[in-house]
Amino acid sequence: MPLPATDSLSATFAALADPTRRAILARLAHGESPVGDLVKPFPISAPAISRHLRVLESAGLIERKVDAQWRICRLHAPGLRRANDWLSQYRAFWDDSLDRLVEVLEGPAATDPVPATPPHVAAEPPPASPPHERPPADARTRERRPAHRHPRKES
Numbered sequence: 001m002p003l004p005a006t007d008s009l010s011a012t013f014a015a016l017a018d019p020t021r022r023a024i025l026a027r028l029a030h031g032e033s034p035v036g037d038l039v040k041p042f043p044i045s046a047p048a049i050s051r052h053l054r055v056l057e058s059a060g061l062i063e064r065k066v067d068a069q070w071r072i073c074r075l076h077a078p079g080l081r082r083a084n085d086w087l088s089q090y091r092a093f094w095d096d097s098l099d100r101l102v103e104v105l106e107g108p109a110a111t112d113p114v115p116a117t118p119p120h121v122a123a124e125p126p127p128a129s130p131p132h133e134r135p136p137a138d139a140r141t142r143e144r145r146p147a148h149r150h151p152r153k154e155s
Contacts, residue, residue, distance in 0.1 A: 032074035
């Protein structure tokens, strides 16, 4: 079921969410292809691939055309451009964040030599505590006490 035009970006990302559809797009990135050739590498039926192609087409990511008995598929640039344009809004944020991370990782602390022994680790381990002796077996047994019963409350 095609989504309304106002929600085409959601349709694009919903189509991209499926790994089979992403694999189909990756194959089409090398050039247009007949549907029959798109079916071959996948362990699913031809009708299942056709359903994936319909989703990709309704999301505006591919175009299908009929050439005699062949059904040819190819990438549709405007659909991919919509997703890229939306993601590019956040590219500056990620670039800045990653640049700051590089500065922290390559900053002055990164060039300081690493001490051979971290300061919180003692040079010698503490002395081992003496082994605990087990009490004799007869000392470990307890007397059995009668079970304590609570008296019933009368209502």
